[in-house]
Amino acid sequence: MSTIERIDTATAALPLPAPLQLGAMTVTRREYSAVQAFADDGTTGVAYCLSREAPMAEIVDRLVAAHAVGADADDPTSTWDRMLRGSAIVGRVGLVRRAIGLVDIALWDIAAQRADVPLWKLLGTGDAPRDSILVAAYPSPDRAPREVADEVLAQADGWTHVKISRIPDPAYMRELLALLNAELPSATGLIVDVGFGWPDADAALAEIAQWGDPQLAWLEDPLLPEDAAGVARIRRESGLAVSVGDEVTDPAVLKALVEVGGVEALRLDVVAIGGVTPARELIGWAAERGVPVSGHVYPEVTAHLGIGVETFARGVNPYDPAPSFVLGGPSFEGRIRPTDAVGLGFALDPGVFRFGKD
Incomplete structure (x- = not known):
């Protein structure tokens, strides 16, 4: 039996060319944390995440890694339970669960490599092209709606x-949405991401009423995900389809969004929820209820899970520098297809992530 020998961590911060306004948050840089897991046979697995300025690498080092070391390299599911139970006294959700998720993804990378198959084959999800979400534009007051619409189109x-x-300018949104509804290809759905920007359903409904008649595939993250009842009210009174779930670390919150909020699509952050191991269970649970699942960022991982995949424009773009350090991964041609390379099928640029040990 091969076992996990060690877990190394690294963090990199990459500036954005201009600040992004996401709901109530202003983002001036993207900080990423990464792990590199080693099995005693030399197999190496990797994973990365947006740190959101939290000390993710330190949490992995201090609270999680020791519970993975010595575990069976072919059984990441059992190792996930070891990591959760080993750190349960300080948190089963929140940052600790994110740290577990980061390690879990790297361990699944090792398991699939040792099986000599892509992760999608090990998981049994197939390699059919996945539905795709392109994060296409972040409007700002200094850019006219026509300019933003042209960027999207x-x-x-x-x-x-x-x-x-x-x-948060209803007149601007009304003009922009009218342009996109009139000019987008008929086969391409439009999503508006609110980024948890409204405090409650009253504020959401008052603003949506000023948008005219937006034709949306869904309205994303209108409220904090814990407000499932508020989400249900927005759906009911606005008539818009709604999707929520980004950054959620507690499976019970995601399930309430389906059972109480009645969302049309469930958003799933594979790192935040704790990795591939719990993500598989939640995807199966949603499928039994006929609710599609859409992955939140990390396309290199979510492409293997058989769910919708979200990505930013590949190459250099002003919103997400991850493509500058991710080597390999899925093909991005409108719909997204997972790689045929073994494991996760991608590596991290060693010039960006400098892990602690050779």
Whole structure:
């Protein structure tokens, strides 16, 4: 039996060319944490995540890694339970669960490599092209709605959905949505990401009423995900389809969004929820209820899970520098297809992530 020998961590911060306004948050840089897991036979697995300025690498080092070391390299599910139970006294949700998720993904990478198959084959999800969401634009007051619409339209062909963020100016949104509804390809759905920007359903409904008649595939993250009843009210009174779930670490919150909020699609952050191991269970649970699941970022991982995949424009873009350090991964051609390479099928640029040990 091969076992996990060690877990190394690294963090990198990459500036954005201009600040992004996401709901109530202003983002000026993207900080990423990464892990590199080693099995005693030399197999190496990797994973990365947006740290959101939290000390993710330190949490892995201090609270999680020791519970993975010595575990069976072919059994990440059992190792996930070891990591959760070993750190349960300080948190089964929140940052600790994110840290567990980061390690869990790297361990699944090792398990699939040792089986000499892509992760999607080990998971049994197939390699059919996945529905795709392209994060296409972040409107801002210094850019006219026509300019933002043109940015979206230039990228839209072939994608299942394109997504823009909400700007808290109803007149601006009304004009922008009218342009996109009139000019987007008929096969491409439009998503507006609110980024938890409204405090309650009253505020959401009052603003949506000023948007005219938006034709949306769904309205994303209008409220904090714990407000499932508020989400249900927005759906009911606005008539818009709604999707929520980004950054959620507690499976009970995601299940309440389906059972109480009645969301049309469930958003799933594979790192935040604790990795591939719990994500598989939640995806199966949602499938039994006929609710599609859409992955939140990390396309290199979510492409293997058989769910919708979200990505930013590949290459250099002003919103997400991850493509500059991810080597390999799925193909991005409108719909997204997982790689045939063994394991997760991607590596991290060693010039960006400098792990603690050789």
